[in-house]
Amino acid sequence: MKKIILYIGLFAFSMQGFSQDSLMNYLEMAAKNNPTVLQRYAEYQASLQKVPQVGSLPDPQLEMGVFLTPMELIGGYQVADIKLMQMFPWFGVLKNAKDEMSLMAKGKYELFRDAKLQVFYDVQRAWFDLYKVRQSIRISENNMELLKTIERLALVKYKTGSWGGGGVVSSGSSMTAATTPSGSSGMNTMGGSGGNTTTQPTVSAGSSSMGSASGSTGLASVYQIQIEISDLENNIASLKNEEQVVLARFNSQLNRPFKTPVVVPDLLATEPLDIAFLSVTDSMFTKNPMLGMLAYEQQSLTARTKMQKQMGLPMVGLGVNYSVISKSEMSTSPMNGQDMIMPMLTVTLPIYRKKYTAMQTETKFLKAASEQNYQATVNALQTEYYEALQLYNDAQRRIKLYESQRQLSKKTLDISLKSFSSGSNLSDILRIRQQLLDYELKQVVAVTDYNKAKAWIKRLIPNTTPNP
16 A cells, blocks of 8 residues: 555656646657757758768769770780879868868758747747636636626526615605605594595505616616626637637647647746846857857858869879780780880869859858848847847736736625625626736736747747756
8 A cells, every 4th residue: 555655646746747847848849749840950960961072082083995996006906995083172172161061061050959949939839828728718717607606696686676776665665654644644634535545656656666677677787797698608619719729739839639638737937037138248149049050151151262262273183094905916026915004194274263253252242141141130139139028027017917906806806796785786796807807817918928028038048958
C-alpha cells in the first residue's frame, strides 16, 4: 500500500508539473515537429554542403586521342595521345570562396533560429488565445448560472404577487379600513346608505389595477431575464466554435491532428519582465537572428570581394602529355618505339577586365544594400519593441483596473441580490451583472495581452532558451 500511495503521489506530482510547464513542453514539441522549423534546418544543412564544393580544385581534364592510322614518325608510329591537365586558381581564391559559403551557411542558421523563435511566439500566442477563450466560456457559464438564479427569484416574486407594488396595495387596504368607519358614521348621521356603496368599489378598482400592473411588470422582467439568458447562450456557443479554431491553429504549429486536446492553466501568471528587457540599449538586439543573418551576409560579401579580386589574376595549369609510339621496322633510331612524356604548363590570361570589374562593382552595391537593410531592420525592431512595450504597460495597467472594478461590481451585485426580495430594482441588478461580466472578460483579455506582450518582447530580444 505504501508503494501504491507513493506511485500515485509521484504520478499526481508529474501531472501537476506537466500542467505548470505544459507551455515549455509544447514549445519543445514545436521545435521538433514544426514543418517551417524543419524546412529552415534542412536549408541550413544544405548550405553547409556548399563549403566543400567551392573549396575544391577544378576537376582535372583528361584528353585521349587514338590515331586510326598510326602517324609515322622518325622513331616509330604514333598510335595514341593522352593529355592530363589540372588547373589551379590563384592563391587565396579557394580559401575566400570557402569563407563566403561558410558565412552564408551561418546566415542560414540564423534564419533557422528566427523561424524557431517565430514558431515559439506563434505557439505562445495561440496558447494564450486558447486560455482567453476557455476562461471566457467559464465566466459566461458562471454568469448563466447567476442569471438562472435571478430568474428563479423573479418567478417566485411574480407567483407570490410581491413584485414592486406589494407595499402600495397594503397601504391602500389600510386606507380603506381607516375610512370605512368614517363613511359609516356619515351614513348613520345622514340616515342613508349612498356613502358606503360609493366608497367600496373605488378602493376595489384601485387594488385590482395596481395588482394587474404589478403582475405585468413581473412577467416583463422574467421575459427580460430570459432574453439575457438566450444572448448569453449564443455567446457561449460562439466562443466554443472559436475554441475549435484556436485549437486547430495551435495544433497546426505542432504538426499534429487539429483536434488533439491541449492543456491550459486555470490561472495565467502575470509575472513582470526582467529589468533588462525594459531598457533600450544599443546592444539589446545583438542576439536577434535577423540582424545576425544580415551581419553574416555582409561578411560573406567581403570575402566574395577578395575572391573576385584574386579571380582576376591568372590561373595556372599543370599537366602531362603522354604519346604512345609503336616501333617501326624501317627505323634505325635508338628511340624507335619509345613512348614520349611531355610535362605541360598552362596559364590563363585574364585580359578582359570588364567582367571582373563588373563583378566587384556588383558585390559593392550588394554590400551597401545589405548595410541599409541592416539599419532598416534595426529601426523596425526598435519600433516593434516600443509597440510591444506599450502593449505590456497598457495591459499591466488594465489588469489592476479591471481587478478593482470587478471586485467592486461583485460586492455591489451581492448587495443587490440580497435586497432583491425586499424590493430592489431588477434592471439595476441586470445592469450590475452585465458590468461584472464585462470586467471579468476584460480582465481575461488584459492578462492575455500582458503575456502576449511579454512573448513579443522576448521574440525581439531572444535569450538562449525559449523561456515563456
